[in-house]
Amino acid sequence: MESNQRIGHGEAHAKLILLGEHAVVYGQPAIAIPVNLLKIRVTLTKINHGQFIEDNDELRRRLELMEDDFEGIRQLILRLLLKFDEEFMPFSLEIDSNIPRGRGLGASAALATSITKAFFDFFDAELDTKELLTFVNFSESIVHGRASGIDAATVNSDKPVWFVKNQEIETIDIEMPGLLVIGDSGIHGLTSQAIATVQQKLREDKLQAEADIERLGTYVKQARSILIENKVYGFGPILNASQEILENLGVSHPKLDNLITTAREAGALGAKLTGSGLGGVIVALAANATDAIRISQALSKNGAQNTWIFSL
């Protein structure tokens, strides 16, 4: 039996969309930030023949048995194995993550990033951002349907991102006014379903839905100058106004509405869902640490499964 096991490592952080989710799919700008306190780490290890898996057929069978939920990851792994001409390499992948899944925090993009990095590290190959994003977006498009690419861009950026679909990714130096509080509804929101909900709105009432999407984009542009100038009080109302439109588009959820109301009543300057919605998390803006703690406690008392406080 071989003794020196080869190993590959990869990691990525979560993302949070401040403004512009959904509208970004239709060409409007969005602002998203890295969330470094939530991370995913992957270790890829080659398994020696006879150690765990008896033969290559068994390996294929196990990949095929992965739940549908993992289709994006399964396809990504097959593509990576093919790239390195190791289609039949038996391996194990260990995932260590504190990013909650299906909550709009980019867990799928962070996992796809970590896996891609782990394979390149394992094969000692150079990986530039362009190639990395191609692999991650390939995986994301299987999970999300019509993805804009914002999740992949942000889980791979150390700075806030100004994102416009199909354009060069721009990082921006913004001052985050106050603190952000994330509250997890505990509900798994399916991104593909949320995207389909907006598509349905566009079919049912095209003019209204298009106007809503354009308005979301306008808020993002206003927010950019507010954030650059660090005006805490101008930003909160934009969060609230965006939430109203996301509700019109049908991607909120009664539990999200309840958490958002709770945050505002506890002193948040603004609050909205973040990510695809239909579940997942909300983000609230607090003027200072005392307010942030009060908002976080109120959220926990009113049904949040988890809360996080952070600043940029």
Ligand SMILES: Nc1ncnc2c1ncn2[C@@H]1O[C@H](COP(=O)(O)OP(=O)(O)OP(=O)(O)O)[C@@H](O)[C@H]1O
């Ligand atoms: N720790 C993990 N272990 C295994 N699979 C994971 C893990 N984290 C994420 N995944 C993968 O990511 C998928 C969840 O992705 P989904 O797009 O529904 O949520 P998300 O990425 O958290 O949300 P969003 O895209 O709105 O930010 C899971 O189905 C699974 O394939």
Ligand SMILES: C[C@@](O)(CCO)CC(=O)[O-]
């Ligand atoms: C809902 C959406 O706008 C954000 C998901 O995090 C989809 C996308 O842009 O890919």
